[in-house]
Amino acid sequence: MKPEFFTLLRSPAIWLVLAFAATMPLWLPPYYLGIGVLTLIYIAMALSWNIVGGLGGQISLAHSLFLGVGAVFTSALLLKFGINMWVGMLISAALAAIMGVGIAWVDFRFKLGHLSFALITLAFAEIGELVVLGWDFLGGASGLYLPSDKGDLLAFQFGGAKGYFWLALVIAAGCFLVNFAIINSPLGYYLRAIRDNENAAQAVGVALLRNKAIAMAISAALTAIIGTAYARYVAFVDPYLFASPAVVIEVVLIATIGGLGTPFGPMVAALLLVPFGELIRGNFGGVAPGLHYLVYGVLIVVVILSMPRGLVPRIMDVMARRRAS
Amino acid sequence: MDMFLQSLAQGLLIGSTYGLISLGMGLTYSVSGVINFAHGDLLSLGMFLALACFTAFGLDPYISVFITFPVMVAFGALVYRFLIRPLVGSHVLMVIQLTLGLTFIVQNGLLMTFGGMSHRVPSKIEADLILLGDSVVLRSALAVAFAVSVALAGLLYFVLTRTDTGRSIRAVHQNAKAAALMGISVDRVRTLTFALGVGLLAIAAVLLTPGTPLHPSQGLRYTVISLMVMVLGGMTNFAGILLGGLLFGIAEAFGTVYVSGTSGMIVPYAMFILVLLLRPEGLLKRRAS
Amino acid sequence: MLEVVGLNAGYGPVNVLEDVTIRVDEHAFFGLLGANNAGKSTLINALSGTVAARGGRIMFDGHDITGLGPEKVVELGIIQVPEGRLVFPQMSVIDNLMLGGYSKRARGQRRQRLDEVFDLFPRLAERRSQMAGTLSGGEQQMLAIGRGLAANPRVLMLDEPSLGLSPLFVQNIFKALSDLHKAGLTILVVEQNLHLTLSHATRCAVLERGRVVVEGAGDELRNDPNTRRAYLGL
Numbered sequence: 001m002k003p004e005f006f007t008l009l010r011s012p013a014i015w016l017v018l019a020f021a022a023t024m025p026l027w028l029p030p031y032y033l034g035i036g037v038l039t040l041i042y043i044a045m046a047l048s049w050n051i052v053g054g055l056g057g058q059i060s061l062a063h064s065l066f067l068g069v070g071a072v073f074t075s076a077l078l079l080k081f082g083i084n085m086w087v088g089m090l091i092s093a094a095l096a097a098i099m100g101v102g103i104a105w106v107d108f109r110f111k112l113g114h115l116s117f118a119l120i121t122l123a124f125a126e127i128g129e130l131v132v133l134g135w136d137f138l139g140g141a142s143g144l145y146l147p148s149d150k151g152d153l154l155a156f157q158f159g160g161a162k163g164y165f166w167l168a169l170v171i172a173a174g175c176f177l178v179n180f181a182i183i184n185s186p187l188g189y190y191l192r193a194i195r196d197n198e199n200a201a202q203a204v205g206v207a208l209l210r211n212k213a214i215a216m217a218i219s220a221a222l223t224a225i226i227g228t229a230y231a232r233y234v235a236f237v238d239p240y241l242f243a244s245p246a247v248v249i250e251v252v253l254i255a256t257i258g259g260l261g262t263p264f265g266p267m268v269a270a271l272l273l274v275p276f277g278e279l280i281r282g283n284f285g286g287v288a289p290g291l292h293y294l295v296y297g298v299l300i301v302v303v304i305l306s307m308p309r310g311l312v313p314r315i316m317d318v319m320a321r322r323r324a325s
Numbered sequence: 326m327d328m329f330l331q332s333l334a335q336g337l338l339i340g341s342t343y344g345l346i347s348l349g350m351g352l353t354y355s356v357s358g359v360i361n362f363a364h365g366d367l368l369s370l371g372m373f374l375a376l377a378c379f380t381a382f383g384l385d386p387y388i389s390v391f392i393t394f395p396v397m398v399a400f401g402a403l404v405y406r407f408l409i410r411p412l413v414g415s416h417v418l419m420v421i422q423l424t425l426g427l428t429f430i431v432q433n434g435l436l437m438t439f440g441g442m443s444h445r446v447p448s449k450i451e452a453d454l455i456l457l458g459d460s461v462v463l464r465s466a467l468a469v470a471f472a473v474s475v476a477l478a479g480l481l482y483f484v485l486t487r488t489d490t491g492r493s494i495r496a497v498h499q500n501a502k503a504a505a506l507m508g509i510s511v512d513r514v515r516t517l518t519f520a521l522g523v524g525l526l527a528i529a530a531v532l533l534t535p536g537t538p539l540h541p542s543q544g545l546r547y548t549v550i551s552l553m554v555m556v557l558g559g560m561t562n563f564a565g566i567l568l569g570g571l572l573f574g575i576a577e578a579f580g581t582v583y584v585s586g587t588s589g590m591i592v593p594y595a596m597f598i599l600v601l602l603l604r605p606e607g608l609l610k611r612r613a614s
Numbered sequence: 615m616l617e618v619v620g621l622n623a624g625y626g627p628v629n630v631l632e633d634v635t636i637r638v639d640e641h642a643f644f645g646l647l648g649a650n651n652a653g654k655s656t657l658i659n660a661l662s663g664t665v666a667a668r669g670g671r672i673m674f675d676g677h678d679i680t681g682l683g684p685e686k687v688v689e690l691g692i693i694q695v696p697e698g699r700l701v702f703p704q705m706s707v708i709d710n711l712m713l714g715g716y717s718k719r720a721r722g723q724r725r726q727r728l729d730e731v732f733d734l735f736p737r738l739a740e741r742r743s744q745m746a747g748t749l750s751g752g753e754q755q756m757l758a759i760g761r762g763l764a765a766n767p768r769v770l771m772l773d774e775p776s777l778g779l780s781p782l783f784v785q786n787i788f789k790a791l792s793d794l795h796k797a798g799l800t801i802l803v804v805e806q807n808l809h810l811t812l813s814h815a816t817r818c819a820v821l822e823r824g825r826v827v828v829e830g831a832g833d834e835l836r837n838d839p840n841t842r843r844a845y846l847g848l
Contacts, residue, residue: 059421110605114417115360119552120601122362126549127594134587141587245545249425256422289441290433290541297429304423305411486709489716496702496713503700505664508688508717508765 002184021169025162031282033161039274040168041230045247046255046266047175048222051182053252054260056215057114057195062103062121063248065128066096066220070227071242072132075144080137085156089228093221100220104213113198125245132243144237156232164233171229175222179263182215191215192261250293253300259310268312273299327460332578334457338467340574341474344567346529346547347554348478349522355498355561356518359409359420363427365547366435367523371397371530372539373435376446385448386531387469393527401523405516413515428544435541443538451535470532477528478567485563494518498561553597559607568608572596615640615800616661616692616769621670623660630656632824633670638769638802638817643795645815645832646804647841653824654804655697658773661802662694663687688717691768697777697804699758703747707738710746710757714764724764731760734790752783759790770794771802776810788814812836 008014024036045067052060073095074088083091103124107117132138151159158164182188190211193201202208231237241247258269277292284291307314350364361367371393378389408427412420453465485491496504497514505511550573557569573593580592600608616638624630630653638644648654659665661672663684672680674690682690702710711731715724732739735756741749746757755775762770772791776784784807792814795801805811812818812832819829820841828840835841 057418059418110601115421116556118362118421119360119556122549123553123594123597126546127591127598130587130591130594134589134591246542249428249545252422253426253429288437290436293429294433294437297426297431297433300426301408301423301430304419304426305408308415308419489712489721492705492709492713493716495705495709499702499704500700502664503696503702504713505684506662506688506694506696506700507713507761508685508719509713510683510685 005181005184008180018169018173022166025165030161033165035275035278037161037164037168037233038278039271040165040172041226041233042251042254042274043267043270044168044172044175044226045223045251046258046270047172047179047263048219048226049248049251050179050255050260050263050266051191051215051219051222054255054262054266055179055182055188055191055195056212057191057260058107058212059114059118059252060103060121060216060219061118061245061248061252062124062128063219063223063251064125064243064245065099066223067227067230067247068128068132068239068243069096069099070224071231071237072138072144072227072239074224074228075146075231075237076138078146079144084154085228085232086154089156089225092228093224096220096224097217100216101213104209104216107212108209122245125248129239129243129245132239139237139239141239143239146232146235146237149232149235156228158232164229167229168233171226175226176263176267178218178222182218183262187211187214250296253296257296257299257303257311259312259314261309262312265310265312269310328582330458331461332582333575334461334463335467336575336578337571338463338471338574339578340571341471341478341567342529342532342570343550343554343573344570345474345477345525345532347551347558347566347570348481348563349525349529350551351555351558351561351563351566352494353519353522354555356494357409357413357515358417359413359519360424360552361409361427361519361522362421362424362548363431363544364522364526364551365549366428366431366544367397367401368526368530368533368547369435369539369541369544370400370431371527372446372534372537373439373444373541374527375531375534376439376444376539379446386446386534387448387450390528390531393530394524397527398520398524401520402516404523405519409519410512410516428548432541432544439539439541441541443540445538446534448535464536466532466535473528473532477525482563490517550593553594557597557600557608559609562607562609565607565609572600572608615642615675616802617671617673618657618661619671619673621657621660621672622668623656623665624668625656625665629668630824631660634821634824634826635670636819636826636829638800641795641798641800642802643791643814643816644800644802645811645818646802646821647806647808647811647818647835648821649806651823652821654821655773656824657821658694658771658802658804661687661692661771685717688765689719691719691766693762693765693767693770695758695762695770695772695775697773699751699754701746701749701754701757701761703745705746706743707746707749707757708742710761711738711764714761715766717765720764720766723766727764727766731763734763734793735760752779752786755779755783755787756790759787763794767799769800769802771804773804774806775803776805776807784810808841 025033028036049063052058069092074085074092077083077088078085103121112120133141149157149159151157158167190206193206194208194211227242231242254269254273255266259265280292303311346368350361354360374393374396375386375389378384378392408423412423450465455463455465455468457463485495493509493514496507496509497511501511554569554573555566557572558566576593576596580589584592618634618636621631621634622629634657646654656665660667663682667680671678711728715721715727720727737753738756738760746754749757775787788810791801803811812835815832818832818835819826828835828838
């Protein structure tokens with residue numbers, strides 16, 4: 001672990017931001033608190049995806065599988081077998097990690113490369129959605145309803161939006177830390193080498209399968225945990241939300257707009273775009289459904305064509321140039 | 326046995342159209358190295374254009390295709406010229422991300438224009454049936470789809486192998502620098518093939534429209550189908566792609582008939598994974614163009 | 615006929631050519647010599663329009679053609695036979711030759727040009743429907759030259775035609791080039807093969823690190839100490 005990691009932990013700014021965020025449930029009106037929970041969940045998703053997609057440069061669209069495992073499978077375990085959601089969450093995280101390793105193996109075995117990887121993970125995601133829709137154990141097309149939330153922490157119930165805000169804050173901060181830890185560890189260099197040139201990385205002795213599998217497993221397990229929390233928060237496990245690749249594509253777009261490779265890009269982009277999208281949806285959802293997604297789409301096109309590395313790296317460049325002159 | 330023949334015929338017919346859709350994608354990929362993740366959404370756009378032509382002018386989709394085809398070709402050319410071309414030569418990830426963004430634009434643009442309900446585009450022939458022998462009953466629309474898809478594939482094959490335009494497309498695919506030295510404008514060929522690939526979607530859209538409910542969110546499914554068919558076919562092998570389309574259509578038809586409910590829809594995907602594991606380089610090993 | 619005046623060109627941050635000036639007269643057999651990385655290919659690519667000129671001018675028949683794209687240059691009859699041959703491997707010999715005559719300039723008389731190519735290289739005629747990728751290296755070079763001739767060239771520019779070929783094939787190729795030259799074609803050949811080029815070319819220039827260091831008739835250059843230096847780094 002490089003010293004930067006510990007510098008970050010000692011940085012007062014980080015703790016101030018966290019402390020400020022932690023007070024938000026105490027004074028934010030309920031509507032905005034709901035947006036806050038959603039924003040934190042998206043930050044967490046974008047950050048956990050960034051481990052594979054940003055650091056490793058592999059556009060995985062199979063993350064809906066992991067989100068689905070965490071949300072749908074954990075809920076099914078509770079409803080069908082009475083398995084506690086904490087335990088279920090851990091089982092799902094382990095299962096997601098194994099699936100992630102499996103996908104990394106497929107990638108390695110067939111030398112997929114960036115393009116085919118995106119393509120085949122999308123096919124996997126689509127299969128996952130069909131499995132959920134077709135299997136009654138997982139709720140089928142009608143979804144699963146979780147028992148009402150009585151605020152019983154032992155049963156993974158966090159009461160209302162306040163409790164879930166704090167839960168999501170912890171998860172998002174955890175995802176941020178994991179990102180930062182990976183960037184400042186050997187795994188981080190290897191992933192970057194693999195992203196930039198897989199063949200060259202392999203030629204200098206970077207173990208492709210091992211590093212991709214580790215990154216995939218970490219990313220998948222985190223995504224599954226987010227899935228469980230998200231599902232418990234909304235209490236209705238909608239297969240079209242939790243098992244569809246659409247949500248992952250949204251996360252990919254958000255992360256890309258922010259700028260991949262550092263944890264800051266995906267985080268800042270989610271922080272800006274999710275509340276923005278929710279506000280548009282709240283105000284124009286009736287007359288123009290989908291407007292906020294249309295805006296995302298336009299933004300991504302503009303960002304890719306005008307600042308290919310993303311918003312945050314671009315802003316940092318500009319600021320650095322300001323300071324220099 | 327009747328059911329077997331029925332589903333085989335049904336699968337072949339729809340599969341030919343899948344092949345046609347993927348052919349557009351494969352053509353673009355082989356010439357520009359670009360995979361368009363918005364391919365299915367552009368197909369969806371074609372279907373909704375047919376719907377718009379019906380609602381506005383009462384045109385049958387088989388007629389309005391003469392309007393939607395040129396519109397889609399022009400749209401494809403514009404998308405290529407202003408969005409994709411600036412990225413040719415940069416990291417492949419950027420094109421993936423850009424076209425994913427395009428997915429959002431098209432899908433939600435359609436949602437905002439046509440609303441979230443399912444739509445139908447009626448056609449004169451949609452209720453017509455054809456009897457094959459005494460056991461196989463087919464919708465005429467599917468037979469038309471098959472005939473048109475096969476004819477277009479044949480036409481495409483003829484153009485690619487027998488005309489200067491076709492040879493120039495294959496030349497850019499095989500070696501862009503050498504193609505430029507022959508006096509071929511590589512940029513024009515790439516724009517043309519992308520536009521043509523999108524134009525083919527206008528035709529495929531009409532072939533799929535009769536009897537299919539339209540919904541703005543359907544695009545992704547078609548993107549996945551065409552991606553899988555393309556991988557089945559070996560990415561740039563045009564005969565392989567057509568074969569992959571047929572195989573996918575047959576697997577889908579068998580899945581629907583023999584496996585109950587939604588699980589049946591998994592059959593073609595399972596077949597895809599199986600083929601991928603057994604023949605990772607695609608159905609036809611030989612690389613042809 | 616073809617004149618390069620003070621040309622600068624390169625890739626990215628690297629300037630490969632610096633202030634290069636050469637003149638290829640009509641009906642010349644011009645040999646451009648130099649070691650690896652001397653800038654020979656860059657020069658020929660700048661003439662073809664696949665590398666942009668950063669300074670200087672390229673004149674053809676007294677017209678400034680600097681900055682024209684490759685497809686325009688081809689229409690003028692300035693045809694390149696690229697290094698490494700770059701035949702279209704998954705197309706038949708005849709389709710490769712048809713593509714050679716793709717330009718408007720050549721399209722009308724394509725059949726006739728093809729017959730001439732088959733007269734020059736009978737071996738190509740035998741293999742007309744074979745895939746180009748399955749030909750031997752020497753046959754591919756014949757095909758690449760044939761493809762260039764199908765474009766109805768006024769100047770035929772060849773980039774390292776001897777590369778990777780057996781000595782016998784190299785002799786054949788240069789013999790064919792000499793015949794074409796005698797029939798009136800202007801030829802610009804870029805080579806590392808010093809002796810072969812000096813003995814066939816009517817005029818030669820030697821490039822060293824992006825500059826012309828010697829220019830003259832073949833025999834003059836053979837004994838010029840600069841030629842040796844450019845080659846051996848002496």
